[in-house]
Amino acid sequence: MAQAFGAQLSALRGRRRTRWRDLSPMRKREAKFGLLFITPWIIGVLLFALFPFVASFLLSFTKYNIVAPPRWVGLEHYVHMFTDDPLFLKSLRNTAVYVGGSVVIRIVLGFALALLLNTKVRFLGLWRTLFYLPSVVPIVALSVIWLYVLNARAGLLNSLLYAIGLPRIRWFADPDFAMIAFLIMSTTWVGVTMVIFLAGLQGIPEEYYDAAKIDGANVFQRLRRVTIPLMTPTIYLNVLINIIGAFQVFTQIFIMTGGAPRDATRTYVLHLFDHAFQYLPPQMGYSSALAWILFIIIFVFTAVIVATSQRWVFYQGGETS
């Protein structure tokens, strides 16, 4: 999809704009039908993307509590954020930990599992199903279950640690381990990344490996010189999807800790959500400002990854549709 985005961009470049009055009557008819078909989305994008996009930008310069009309305060929120809201920086740091940790976990573990399953294992379908299964479980239920998995006194994970002779960890009661607990929980969704990687691996022609073997490449050389270069488009896509998703982590944290202990798990979106929907009176203006900073952060990350992708993403010839 990221590639589609790039292809779409380059398709736009250097093309002469088609003007309505230059179209033949037949082409005009075709264009009318096309626009008719996409009308639902045009309305949708105006109502559910453009309107909130512009409105939240404007609201971010106001004090707004839903009940009374918004009151203009200029840059106050943005100044407050960086000078007077220690939880803003803390939530940013917590989110950075989650993004870094969970993206690495998903990419590395997902890739490793896909490699394991790509070795002509028996019952491939079964393993794939088993690994994918936890990611279809509703997140509320997962949160309820994992609250017990990570229970400080008698949880599943502590039982595992005990079984291999390690001391129990107090997970959500310990500010040093609370965020790590969420990273461990994030392995639940590795199956999604794995399935995408596996499909990519299965698309690599066998001949490439045969040729590498004839040249005397061992397993690790084949992985480094054949598999990984050919998989860079898929890695690129997975990194992008997972980073955008991880920045917005919310539900499990809201349900399981609400930011505790001592704000050690207060993530960015939780902070934003609390201002809009938990605190009284609601601080929708400040919350909008937070949302815009998040948008800018995600945008910058995406832009940097897309811009550097040409250097490390390797496309096999001609596949740019």
Next chain:
Amino acid sequence: MAAATTTQRFLDSDGFVRITRFVSRALLYLLLIVMSLWFLAPLFWMFMSSFMPLDQVGVFPVQWIPRVWQPENYTDALQFWNFGITFRNTMFVTIISLIGDIGSCTLVAYGFARFRFPFRDALFLILLATLMLPFAVRLIPVYAAYEAIGWIDTFYPLIVPNFFGNAFYIFICRQFFLGIPQDLLDAAKIDGASEVRIFTQVMIPLAKPAIVVIAILSFQNSWNDFLGPLIYLKDPDLHTLAIGLYKFTSLPGQGGIYNQQMAASTLMVMPVLIVFFLFQKQFIQGANISGLKG
């Protein structure tokens, strides 16, 4: 010298090659089993502990088989949580949203895939760009708008947006439509079929695989949605399963009643798992399509 050649001979021998292959295969399967246990143990425990007596749940290290099977955990849980109403609400929202998603996304995808019109590529670029817009940016203005038109405490905020196309589903469906040979459409046109007929009677039947994938993604989306129901539905009679389960586990005094919490979780998870096992292939495809190049 002699020793070296003996070792070498051993390393090259058929027997050694076979042993290494056997050992590495055994290790591979062992690793796969360990990983499966890691992924499935929490769900397995959820199911087992939902039948346990409460004092057994808190035993350390954890126990896996109920000492006595206690199905009354389920009936006890249901006393605090109106499963019937939340289930019906969730079904309603899920089904109507599914209809909206399929209807709008196939239409729009067809428009993008099969017609030439000014600004088409630019519009499609905007469509892809909306995928990057964080939900947090939309949250507040959309909430305020619903508040202004009196849609809080109704299902409309959860249902209506689905009738205006979802960028990701449109992308999936468009890719599929692009793959259908143009000859087929030309043939239909020569036979005098109208655009609407071509869409409903030629394209839609052909697009069934893509539609099934969209249906599954849409089902998952509505069934699992937490944030939407959380902010839009205050009236308990409108609660969905996700909110019902959340409210139940956060009831005062429910903090430690893990066996009932797990019973309630099992009730919410079961329908999803049934659908997953029925449509495994499509679930995997759904995940895959997001990874497709193109």
